[in-house]
Amino acid sequence: MIGTARLHRRRVSASLGTAVTLLCALLCAGALLVILGYVVVQGIGSVNRAFLTQLPHPVGVPGGGVGNGILGTVIIIAIATAMAVPVGLLTAIYLALFGRGTVPETLRFLSDVLSGVPSIAIGLFAYTILVAPLKHFSAFSASFAFMMLMLPLLVRTSEQAIRSVPQTVREGALALGMSNFRATMRIVLPTARPAIITALLLAIARVTGETAPLLFTAFGSQFWETNPNRPMAVLALQVFNYAISPYANWQAQAWGGALLLILAVLILSLGARYMLRQASRRLES
Amino acid sequence: MSPIDRGFAAVVYGGSVLFALLIVGLFVELVLGSWPSLKAFGPSFIWHSAWDPVANKFGALPMIYGTVVTSLIAIVLAAFVGIMAAVFLADFAPRWIATPLSFLIELLAAVPSVVYGLWGLFVLAPLVRTAIGPALQHVLGWTPLFSGPIYGVGLLTGGIILALMIVPTVTAISREVIAAIPRDLREASMALGSTHWETATRVVLPAARIGIFGACVLGLGRALGETIAVTMVIGNRPEISASLFAPSYTLASVIANEFTEATTSLYISALIELGLILFLVSIVVNALARLMIWRVRGSRA
Numbered sequence: 001m002i003g004t005a006r007l008h009r010r011r012v013s014a015s016l017g018t019a020v021t022l023l024c025a026l027l028c029a030g031a032l033l034v035i036l037g038y039v040v041v042q043g044i045g046s047v048n049r050a051f052l053t054q055l056p057h058p059v060g061v062p063g064g065g066v067g068n069g070i071l072g073t074v075i076i077i078a079i080a081t082a083m084a085v086p087v088g089l090l091t092a093i094y095l096a097l098f099g100r101g102t103v104p105e106t107l108r109f110l111s112d113v114l115s116g117v118p119s120i121a122i123g124l125f126a127y128t129i130l131v132a133p134l135k136h137f138s139a140f141s142a143s144f145a146f147m148m149l150m151l152p153l154l155v156r157t158s159e160q161a162i163r164s165v166p167q168t169v170r171e172g173a174l175a176l177g178m179s180n181f182r183a184t185m186r187i188v189l190p191t192a193r194p195a196i197i198t199a200l201l202l203a204i205a206r207v208t209g210e211t212a213p214l215l216f217t218a219f220g221s222q223f224w225e226t227n228p229n230r231p232m233a234v235l236a237l238q239v240f241n242y243a244i245s246p247y248a249n250w251q252a253q254a255w256g257g258a259l260l261l262i263l264a265v266l267i268l269s270l271g272a273r274y275m276l277r278q279a280s281r282r283l284e285s
Numbered sequence: 286m287s288p289i290d291r292g293f294a295a296v297v298y299g300g301s302v303l304f305a306l307l308i309v310g311l312f313v314e315l316v317l318g319s320w321p322s323l324k325a326f327g328p329s330f331i332w333h334s335a336w337d338p339v340a341n342k343f344g345a346l347p348m349i350y351g352t353v354v355t356s357l358i359a360i361v362l363a364a365f366v367g368i369m370a371a372v373f374l375a376d377f378a379p380r381w382i383a384t385p386l387s388f389l390i391e392l393l394a395a396v397p398s399v400v401y402g403l404w405g406l407f408v409l410a411p412l413v414r415t416a417i418g419p420a421l422q423h424v425l426g427w428t429p430l431f432s433g434p435i436y437g438v439g440l441l442t443g444g445i446i447l448a449l450m451i452v453p454t455v456t457a458i459s460r461e462v463i464a465a466i467p468r469d470l471r472e473a474s475m476a477l478g479s480t481h482w483e484t485a486t487r488v489v490l491p492a493a494r495i496g497i498f499g500a501c502v503l504g505l506g507r508a509l510g511e512t513i514a515v516t517m518v519i520g521n522r523p524e525i526s527a528s529l530f531a532p533s534y535t536l537a538s539v540i541a542n543e544f545t546e547a548t549t550s551l552y553i554s555a556l557i558e559l560g561l562i563l564f565l566v567s568i569v570v571n572a573l574a575r576l577m578i579w580r581v582r583g584s585r586a
Contacts, residue, residue, distance in 0.1 A: 014482035021373035021485075024366045028452055029389040035396065035404050035449075042407075087307075090300020098297070107301060110308045116503075116571030117564055118510025120537045121315065124560040127544075128314045148307060155304065181293035209397020212512035212537070216544045236399050240513060243403045251407070258400045265395050273388075 039258050046256025056222060056238070062249055066257050068224050069235035076139050076218060077204055079228060080146035085200065087147075088154035093184060095155070096162035108156075115152035122148045123213025130217070137219035139232035145213040150203035157202075161195030161279070162188055194279035198272045205268035209261045211236040236261060312564070319558035321551055330558060336523035336539075338547070343555035345562065347523040351440065351533035355515060356508040358444025358529070359451055364501045366448075367455030368490075371497075374456070375463040376471075376485050387460070394453035402517035405446040410437040410518055413445070418530055433528035438520040441529040446514050451504035458503060458578060462496030463489060465582045492581075499577030506570035510563055512537035536563045 050065050057064030091111075095104050123145050130141035165188050173183035189196075214220075219231040220241065235257055242254035316323075322330065326343065333344025370390070374383045414437030421441075425431040466489050474484040490497070520532020521542055536559045547553045 010480055010483070014480035017482040017486065018373075018377055021369045021377055024369035025373040025378070025386055025390075025456075027366055028370050028393060028456060029386050031449055031452075032389050032393040032396070035400070038404060038408060039400060087300050087304050090297050091304040094297045094301040098294070107305055110305060112575060113568050113571065114308050114311075116506055116510075116567050117311070118512065118537055118567055120510065120512045120540050121560045121564045121567075122311065124318065124540065124544075124557055125311045125314050128318045128557070129310070148311070151304065151307070179287050179293070180290040182289075184293070205395055209399060211397070211399045212541055215541055219545070236397060239403065240399050240517075243399070243406060244517060254403055258397075258403050261397050262400060265397060266392070269392060269395050 036262065039255060039262055042252075042255035043257075043259030046252050047259060051253070051256055052260075055224065056233075059247060059250075064253075066233075066235055066238050066253065066260070068221065068233040069238040069257070070260070072139065072218065072221070072225065072232040073208065073235045075226065075228065076142045076146060076232065076234060077207060079140065079143035080150060080207065081200070081204065083143065084147040084150040084154055084203070088151050089158055089189075089196070091151075091155045092158035092162060095159045097180075097184070099159075111152045111155050114148065115156070118212075119145070119149055119210055120212040123215065123217055126213060127216050137217060137231040138229050139218050139225070140228040142214050142218035142232070142234070143228065145217055146207040146210065149207050149210060149213075150200075153203045153206065154199050157199030158192070158196045161192035161199070164195070165191045194275050198275040198279060201268050201272040201275065205265050205272065208264050208268065209236050211240050315557060315561040315564055319554055319561045322554035322558040325551060326555075330555070331562070334525060336534075338543070338549075338552050341549060341551055343552070345536070345559055347525050348534050348536045348539050348559060349562075350525045351443075351519065352509055352535040352537070354440050354529070354533070355443040355447055355519065355535060356505055358441065359447030359508040360501055360505045362445065362448035363452040363455050363504055367452045367500070367504070368459050368497055370452075370456045371459035371463055371500075372485050372490070375460045376489065377481065387457075390453050390456050393449070394457070398450070398511065398513040399517075401446055401450055402514035405442060405514060405518040406438075409445060410442050413437050413439075413442045413530075417441075422530075429527040430529050433526070433530055435530040436520060436532055438518050439528075439530050439532045440519070443515045443519040443533070443535070444529075446518055447508045447511055450511060450514060451507050454507055455500050455504040458500035459493075459497045462493045462500060462578065462581050465496075466492050495577050496581030499574045499581070502570060502577065503574035506567055506574060509570065510537055510567050512541050516541045536560075 050063060052065060052070065053067045054063070054065035055068055056066065091107070095108060098104070125148070126141045126145035130144055131137055169191065170183055170188055173187045174180070178186070214234050214237045218234050218237065220237050221231045221233045225232045239254050239257035239261065242250040242257065245251065322343065326333070330343065330345055331349065332346055334346040335342045335344050336347060337343075374387055378386065414435050418435035418437075418441070421431050422435065470488055470492060471484055474488040479487070515535050516538035519535060519538055521534055521538065522532040523534045523539065524531070526533070540556050540559055544553070544556050547556055
């Protein structure tokens with residue numbers, strides 16, 4: 001009888017324990033849903049055509065929008081991507097095709113180190129080499145900071161994607177007389193493309209809502225600025241500034257901006273997931 | 286090697302060298318930028334607690350204190366929840382539950398910092414002031430940690446926001462580490478008559494503990510450097526107080542708040558030195574975390 005009582009106790013604690021783990025998982029997912037729900041409810045009222053297309057209005061004047069911030073976000077990320085992709089891909093090709101020994105191992109380690117560096121420290125780097133010497137804030141310095149934030153993810157994931165292209169495929173191309181260059185460009189990179197695009201989308205998603213390094217690089221602007229050599233409005237920065245302002249009208253716009261940011265990140269993440277599925281399908285066939 | 290291939294190799298090397306230079310440059314520039322402050326204050330910068338831009342006196346201690354305390358609150362809150370969620374996702378949940386739940390938790394990691402800050406400022410901070418704070422004070426008010434006036438913004442609110450932000454990191458990596466524990470161990474344990482729960486807590490978790498510890502350290506690293514969300518809810522006051530309800534400051538948030546307003550070159554330099562401290566700490570913490578995770582998971586992937 002003692003045996004059954006003990007077994008019963010063990011069963012009860014097993015069920016209780018499992019319930020606790022379930023609760024914890026639900027708590028995490030629930031937190032996301034609560035925050036998302038809040039942003040949607042608070043933000044949906046601010047999002048309309050004027051909000052998306054107009055310039056911010058001065059304090060006290062109702063209305064206005066974040067159109068210039070949306071444009072600035074797109075410009076800064078486009079320049080960052082244009083710089084990060086070549087550097088990241090070349091490094092990934094190096095690591096995947098030529099990379100054995102201490103030098104590549106060091107490079108991988110440095111890349112991992114970079115991925116853990118707080119974005120604010122990277123913003124300081126962009127400030128000291130691009131803002132301080134030129135004596136003015138610029139969108140380009142923000143793109144530079146974003147590039148540094150995108151690189152580790154891009155390098156690491158692209159290296160894996162290139163490595164996962166079967167060696168036989170590459171050797172087949174080389175055996176047919178292709179140069180190493182052509183084999184890489186024509187065979188290896190196209191095969192790895194979906195996985196590389198996945199990494200790129202995730203990297204873009206990471207910097208879309210990034211705010212800290214913008215404070216002293218892009219700085220912000222009240223105008224339709226398109227010159228990367230000048231201070232530029234950025235959506236995430238507008239959300240931050242509006243949120244800590246004492247004006248109800250601006251605070252409402254902060255929620256609207258947050259909703260836009262979350263939508264952008266959500267779409268990019270879903271896109272990345274879709275591309276990842278494409279990637280695994282391609283490698284299977 | 287054909288000329289094309291030689292050129293190709295040269296370009297590929299060039300790109301990698303550029304990448305390496307960028308990372309080395311980051312470190313060099315931070316050191317150069319903090320040089321005036323390093324020269325003026327030396328190592329005492331770390332343990333001096335005066336932060337007075339008007340008198341040109343700078344000490345990092347209040348910010349180091351605020352950073353450490355908020356990050357510790359975050360990891361204490363996030364570790365248990367994250368590890369339990371990871372056990373559920375890796376060992377208990379059927380696939381049709383585990384896949385969507387993991388996706389939701391991954392999305393939690395993708396929510397921008399400024400959105401957490403916004404939510405923290407308008408939802409969490411009032412909640413701490415009116416409900417969470419008074420409740421904690423009612424039960425634990427006799428300890429210095431939970432005494433004093435409750436402002437809403439402060440160390441505790443910063444810690445809770447950080448916990449939300451790092452729980453996906455802890456969960457995702459713990460889950461990978463747990464999944465990497467060989468099936469044989471689980472089967473052996475079940476064959477000896479253990480329940481699922483006993484297998485998870487007495488066999489799998491002990492086997493994965495170094496990796497799970499690494500996941501927590503990685504989460505801690507994220508918390509230490511997190512800027513915007515904390516800046517919005519920490520209260521921005523360079524003071525050291527025992528109470529978790531008191532407003533404080535972190536290394537990252539003082540840079541975010543004061544950098545564009547810094548007027549003297551020594552002031553700017555002191556702020557960059559805070560960034561340098563943050564950089565060095567994040568390297569050490571991340572290197573440690575990765576070593577621990579690799580030990581369990583075996584590969585670097």
